[in-house]
Amino acid sequence: AVVSTQSTGAMFGCDTFEKVIRTFRLARQSMGEIVSACEFMDRTCMKAVNEQLSLSSPFPDPHPFYFIVETSGSNQEHDMDKLEAYVGRVFEEGAADDGVLATSKDQAARLMALRENIAPALKQLGYNYKYDVSLPLGQMYSLVEKVATRVRGSEDECLSLGYGHLGDNNLHLNLVTPHYSTEVLGMIEPFIYEEVAKLRGSISAEHGLGLKKANYLKYSKDSEVIEMMRTLKEVFDPNHIMNPYKLLPWK
Amino acid sequence: MASLRVLVGCKRVIDYAVKIRVRPDALGVVTDGVKHSMNPFDENAIEEAVRMKQKKIVKEIVVASCGGTQSQETIRTALAMGADRGIHVEIPKGTDESLQPLAVAKIFAKLVEKENPDIVILGKQAIDDDSNQTTQLLAGILEWPQGTMASVVEHSEGKLKITREVDGGLEDISVGLPAVISADLRLNEPRYATLPNIMKAKKKKIEKMSPEDLGVDVTPRLKVLKVVDPPVREAGDKVPDVSTLMDKLKEKGHI
Numbered sequence: 001a002v003v004s005t006q007s008t009g010a011m012f013g014c015d016t017f018e019k020v021i022r023t024f025r026l027a028r029q030s031m032g033e034i035v036s037a038c039e040f041m042d043r044t045c046m047k048a049v050n051e052q053l054s055l056s057s058p059f060p061d062p063h064p065f066y067f068i069v070e071t072s073g074s075n076q077e078h079d080m081d082k083l084e085a086y087v088g089r090v091f092e093e094g095a096a097d098d099g100v101l102a103t104s105k106d107q108a109a110r111l112m113a114l115r116e117n118i119a120p121a122l123k124q125l126g127y128n129y130k131y132d133v134s135l136p137l138g139q140m141y142s143l144v145e146k147v148a149t150r151v152r153g154s155e156d157e158c159l160s161l162g163y164g165h166l167g168d169n170n171l172h173l174n175l176v177t178p179h180y181s182t183e184v185l186g187m188i189e190p191f192i193y194e195e196v197a198k199l200r201g202s203i204s205a206e207h208g209l210g211l212k213k214a215n216y217l218k219y220s221k222d223s224e225v226i227e228m229m230r231t232l233k234e235v236f237d238p239n240h241i242m243n244p245y246k247l248l249p250w251k
Numbered sequence: 252m253a254s255l256r257v258l259v260g261c262k263r264v265i266d267y268a269v270k271i272r273v274r275p276d277a278l279g280v281v282t283d284g285v286k287h288s289m290n291p292f293d294e295n296a297i298e299e300a301v302r303m304k305q306k307k308i309v310k311e312i313v314v315a316s317c318g319g320t321q322s323q324e325t326i327r328t329a330l331a332m333g334a335d336r337g338i339h340v341e342i343p344k345g346t347d348e349s350l351q352p353l354a355v356a357k358i359f360a361k362l363v364e365k366e367n368p369d370i371v372i373l374g375k376q377a378i379d380d381d382s383n384q385t386t387q388l389l390a391g392i393l394e395w396p397q398g399t400m401a402s403v404v405e406h407s408e409g410k411l412k413i414t415r416e417v418d419g420g421l422e423d424i425s426v427g428l429p430a431v432i433s434a435d436l437r438l439n440e441p442r443y444a445t446l447p448n449i450m451k452a453k454k455k456k457i458e459k460m461s462p463e464d465l466g467v468d469v470t471p472r473l474k475v476l477k478v479v480d481p482p483v484r485e486a487g488d489k490v491p492d493v494s495t496l497m498d499k500l501k502e503k504g505h506i
Contacts, residue, residue, distance in 0.1 A: 007286075012446075058443045076286045080324075084449070091446045100443035103328045104288035105268035107443060 007036070008083050009070040009108040012096035013063030017141040020065045022095040024166045027069045030086035034073030037167070039115045041066050042144070044161035048121040049114050058100040058111065065141075067096065067166070068115055070108065118163050118172075125159065127180040129188060131173040133196045134205035140164070140171050143195055147175060150191060154184050170205040193219040208247075215249045255406075255428070256311045257300045258368035259334065260359060261293035263318050263325040264379045277477050279348060280379075289325045292374025294332075294441035295434035299404060300372055301333035302439060308406045311335050313366055317355055319347040323457060330452035331444035337457035338362060342469065352380075354462070354469040356388035361465035363393060368429065370411070375400050375433040386433035396426040402437040 014020045020040050027035055043064050049055045069086075073079040083101065090096050102108035122128050135143060141162055148160035159176040173192065177184055193203050197219040204213050204220070217226055230248055265271065266286040274281050289297075303309040314334040316322040319342060326337035340358055342350055363371060376383035383399075390397035398404070398413035402421070405412040415422045416435050444452075462469045490496045500506045 011443075056440070058445075076284070087446060087449060091450055096446070099446035101331075101446070101449055103331075103444055104291075104294075105266045105286060106291070109268070111443075 007070070007072040007076065007105070007108070008079055009068060009102045009111050010083060010087055011058060011069075011100050011102075011111045011114075012067045012090065013059050013061075013098040014065040014067060015063060015097050017065055018138075019096055020067045020141075020166070021137060022093075023067050023090055024069075026090055026093070026095055027086060030089055031069075031071060031082045034071045034079055034082060035069060035167075036072035037068070037070040037112070038165065039068045039070075039112075039163070040140075040166050041068075041115055041118060041163035042141070042161050044159055045118045045121075045163045046114065048125060048161075049117050052121040052124040053117055055110075055114055055117060057114070059098055061098075063097060066114075068111055070112060115163065122161075122174055122176055125176045126178040127176065129175040129177075129185065131171075131192055132205050132207040133171050133173060133192070133201055133203055134169045135171055135196065135199050135201035137166070137169055139199050139201075140166070140169065143171065143192065143199075144173055146195055147173065147188060147192065151175065151184060151187050154181070154187060156181050156184060158184065165206075168205065169201075190216065190219070196220075210246050214245065214247055217247070217249050255303070255309045255369040256367065257303065257309050257313070258359070258362060258366055258371045259293075259296050259300045259312060259314045259329065260355075260371070260373040260385070261297060261314060261316050261325050261329050262290045262374070262377050263287050263316065263322045264290045264377055267291055267378055273478050273480055277479060278475055279478055282348070287321065287325075289328050290374050290377050290379075292376060292378075292434055292436065293329075294374075295436060295438045296372040296374050296432075297329045297332050297334060298439045298441040299401075299432075299434055300370075301442070303404075303406065304333065309370075313338060313368065315340065315359070315362055317350060317358055317462075318342055319344050326457055327452050328444055330455045330457075331449045332442055333448065334455075336455055338366075339457055339459045340465070341459055341461055346469065349471040349475075350469060351471050351473055352382045352384035353388055353472060354467065355385050356392055357467045358462060358465055358469070359385070359389050360392045361467060363389075365465075370429065371395075371431045373431070373433050375435050383433075386431050390431040393429075393431070395429055395431050397431045397433075398424060398426050399433040400435045401432050402435050404432060404438065 012023050024038055043062050046057055050057055071079045071083055087101055102111055144160050144162035151158040156177040162171050162173050164171040193216045196203050202220050203216050266288045269286055272281045300312045312334040313336055314326055314329040315338040316326050317340040323339055326339055330337055373386045386399050400416045401413045402416045403414035409428055411426050413424050
């Protein structure tokens with residue numbers, strides 16, 4: 001996902017996911033259209049970028065969750081005023097447990113770099129099982145916790161973590177093990193898709209279904225809908241030569 | 252043990268990440284509507300003062316800035332990083348862009364008389380004029396020792412051990428107090444303004460004054476004649492062999 005060119009930004013440390021949501025909602029309310037990105041990440045993600053890529057956290061102590069907001073309005077001064085007012089509100093209402101404000105573009109870029117470098121940092125830790133799903137806002141982190149519980153029985157050391165775009169209800173759920181394991185894969189697939197379906201989310205939020213998730217489309221769409229999609233595709237691509245094997249479940 | 256007092260200087264400049272454009276009148280760069288922030292080296296200066304306070308070497312940090320009304324934002328940022336109070340030497344709009352190091356040094360010399368600090372820390376240079384003069388001029392006016400381009404500052408028994416970044420590498424010096432220091436980039440990693448400190452900063456005092464109040468004449472001694480973009484980089488020439496290369500070099504007068 002592309003995170004926009006920053007103008008100013010702030011990052012908050014939150015001790016519960018519920019506080020992340022409160023801080024996020026305040027951002028929408030206080031700053032409206034100048035908000036260009038709302039990202040969250042958990043403590044495991046922050047630890048990964050700190051240790052693997054030597055990018056330092058702005059906070060001396062770790063927090064279970066971090067929320068980053070970035071603004072890109074057309075008037076720099078108004079943006080800064082709005083951002084300061086928002087930050088003041090977050091503090092007064094106790095919506096977050098700690099926060100920092102970027103006072104220069106360089107600082108804003110460095111805050112966003114913590115979020116943008118999670119994927120490269122995770123690669124250093126072992127094999128990554130990556131899931132890009134969308135869920136109702138309140139449930140976004142619950143899936144990470146369910147996966148952590150689910151893999152507890154496995155032999156391998158598993159790290160279940162999450163980060164993503166709050167504004168789009170998009171969770172990037174990752175499981176990290178030292179090496180690839182079919183046992184672990186079996187524990188989480190189709191479990192993750194079933195859980196997403198139960199919460200009425202989407203199994204593919206921004207990265208598309210492609211090849212790997214085509215057979216899981218049934219977790220997000222009814223069979224009638226899938227048949228309708230197939231019918232339409234037959235009209236335009238009777239010989240199945242356009243983007244074969246992607247999107248629709250293989251017959 | 253904290254007994255020392257520090258005066259730190261900061262300047263509001265065009266943000267380091269902004270693409271600069273030369274003004275149509277070629278006498279400067281466009282500043283209207285352009286993002287400004289604290290000079291990066293000044294962030295290092297303030298950070299160092301705050302660290303010394305955390306180590307209980309310093310008991311009070313006063314931050315001062317010379318500039319237009321908006322310099323107050325920069326002072327607020329310094330207060331949010333941990334400075335205790337601020338001084339804004341207000342320069343009227345129109346003359347703020349022509350404020351030069353000698354005038355700033357004279358102003359700071361007067362502030363030193365007023366505040367009596369043991370250490371003055373400034374950023375090594377401002378990224379708009381790249382002068383790298385104020386610290387040195389100030390030290391000269393005050394007749395105080397100076398440690399410029401500091402990348403390490405250690406305090407011990409009333410003296411400061413400073414490591415300076417110089418062309419040949421690193422130089423270690425020892426200066427007695429009171430002294431003037433200029434901060435280099437590698438001195439420290441400046442902290443972010445944290446929420447509780449931003450809120451506290453709103454209540455910290457910023458004293459306002461003018462150069463006249465300090466008895467300083469800020470009339471510029473240097474006049475900018477012209478500001479132009481650097482020449483556009485030209486494409487190079489590819490040559491087939493060494494003798495052609497030698498001919499070309501001779502032809503262009505390089506050898």
